[in-house]
Amino acid sequence: MIFYSTVRIIKFAVQNIWRNLGLSFMTVTILIVTLLSFNVFIAMSAMTRHAVETVKDKIDASVYFAPAAADAQVQEVQEFLRTFPEVKELTLKTRDEALAQFREKHKNNPDVMASLDELEGNPFGPTLVITTHEPGQYETVLKALTTPDLQKIIEGKTFDNNEGFIQRLQLITRRVEQFVLGITALFLLIAFLIIFNTIRVAIYTQREEISIKKLVGATNWFIRAPFLLDGVAYTLVSVGVAVALVFGILGFVDEYIQAVFTASFSLIAYFRANSLIFVYEIAAVLFLTWLSSALAMRKYLRA
Amino acid sequence: MITLKGVSKVYPDGTVGLKNIHLRIEPGEFASMVGKSGSGKTTLAKLLIAEEHPSHGVIEVGGWDITRIRQRDVPLLRRQIGVIFQDFKLLSSRTVFENIAFALQVAGAPPAHIRTVVPQLLEIVNLKEKAHKYPVQLSGGEAQRVVIARALVHRPKVIVADEPTGNLDAINTEEIMDILRRINKFGTTILLITHNREIVNRLGKRVIVLEDGEVVSDVKHGKYRL
Numbered sequence: 001m002i003f004y005s006t007v008r009i010i011k012f013a014v015q016n017i018w019r020n021l022g023l024s025f026m027t028v029t030i031l032i033v034t035l036l037s038f039n040v041f042i043a044m045s046a047m048t049r050h051a052v053e054t055v056k057d058k059i060d061a062s063v064y065f066a067p068a069a070a071d072a073q074v075q076e077v078q079e080f081l082r083t084f085p086e087v088k089e090l091t092l093k094t095r096d097e098a099l100a101q102f103r104e105k106h107k108n109n110p111d112v113m114a115s116l117d118e119l120e121g122n123p124f125g126p127t128l129v130i131t132t133h134e135p136g137q138y139e140t141v142l143k144a145l146t147t148p149d150l151q152k153i154i155e156g157k158t159f160d161n162n163e164g165f166i167q168r169l170q171l172i173t174r175r176v177e178q179f180v181l182g183i184t185a186l187f188l189l190i191a192f193l194i195i196f197n198t199i200r201v202a203i204y205t206q207r208e209e210i211s212i213k214k215l216v217g218a219t220n221w222f223i224r225a226p227f228l229l230d231g232v233a234y235t236l237v238s239v240g241v242a243v244a245l246v247f248g249i250l251g252f253v254d255e256y257i258q259a260v261f262t263a264s265f266s267l268i269a270y271f272r273a274n275s276l277i278f279v280y281e282i283a284a285v286l287f288l289t290w291l292s293s294a295l296a297m298r299k300y301l302r303a
Numbered sequence: 304m305i306t307l308k309g310v311s312k313v314y315p316d317g318t319v320g321l322k323n324i325h326l327r328i329e330p331g332e333f334a335s336m337v338g339k340s341g342s343g344k345t346t347l348a349k350l351l352i353a354e355e356h357p358s359h360g361v362i363e364v365g366g367w368d369i370t371r372i373r374q375r376d377v378p379l380l381r382r383q384i385g386v387i388f389q390d391f392k393l394l395s396s397r398t399v400f401e402n403i404a405f406a407l408q409v410a411g412a413p414p415a416h417i418r419t420v421v422p423q424l425l426e427i428v429n430l431k432e433k434a435h436k437y438p439v440q441l442s443g444g445e446a447q448r449v450v451i452a453r454a455l456v457h458r459p460k461v462i463v464a465d466e467p468t469g470n471l472d473a474i475n476t477e478e479i480m481d482i483l484r485r486i487n488k489f490g491t492t493i494l495l496i497t498h499n500r501e502i503v504n505r506l507g508k509r510v511i512v513l514e515d516g517e518v519v520s521d522v523k524h525g526k527y528r529l
Contacts, residue, residue, distance in 0.1 A: 218409035
């Protein structure tokens, strides 16, 4: 009995869609547009996070020791800096490495090389490269190196402050994200109204059939289930098409995105690794379709 | 089979549909209910199929107290009461066979059962040759016979016929009454709600007269009197 009822419910659900093909098409279309705008939001968030991380990774501060600084003193500074929780990494460039790097950098400049050769011994001191967890933490760390004792052995400090750039980047992307989210919310509202209307029209066009179903003893579930099943169909088709479109569009633009960032960042790979997003989207759209269907049925299918 | 104890129906706008009705229709009985328009006949039919609920009193059908029937039990009640309406309530997009089968489909009947039962019912109402016609291709009498066949699909203990001959000519009316009499002979209780003086008088069965929502006459072998 359950089997036959289920088959008939599916048949009635298909009939509903077929009889209101225009509205069904519109419902699925608006759901696809909503899902696309939401996936644009997801992609933008992923790109922003990656961009900020990339810029952050390029920031570091260098502390140049005087050539006269003893290895023990340099070691002491290193130990001192390691006590800071803000410090993520410390890399020491020895005097020889500093010299080799300088030579490599200026090998095509005979004047510089000649000047260097005229000097006796290695004019460079060791260099300590500091990386902190957040760009804003460099100031604290570098300030700690301004004590008179340390000033004697430290010749200079350099720090390329990209924090302003990061903040601007985050601000712009936050604004764009807010705009995309607003558009998504608007599409969600439109989708809700269209689904509500589709089900309402379906119920209205079938009011005679529904009243006869009730008259001959159909259960409420038997009458309502086809409309709920329509919601499932709208959800699966819209998410399916949206996923296909997302991957289709990314197939074209991913290489350009990789060119802007680094080859290691791919939005296709991001969506594949986070495919649970689409499961959440199915759940969300199903909730939306069932909520609007339930409200339409409550209003127009009172027993 | 049908018992009403002190049943009243007052609509939200204050209109009184029925006033303190006490009535008992025995199993296998054929009772006619007559009365002017607005006397409460259709209200009573609606109460019996739980389309409306009484404001006061108790209603029992086949020993089942349906006064405060739960919404989920209404379909079960409607499978036990066959209902025939004046306006047929047939699906125009379905054939005669499909219209009758529809009542079995909504109850989850297997196709094999439908294929067995529907031809039997078509035989009873003498419409076998019209099985694949659409309602629009039928006469009023034929359409009403389809409705009777549909009302019989669940082998109901009671049939409530609300003006079943209201749209029919004399010949078709006689055909319908003949079918109802035959169904009654098999033991089904029939409550006929009608305006038709002739058929009530010819039946020579119990006649209940309603006036302004009250039973003003109830005679075992009565005539149509208003």
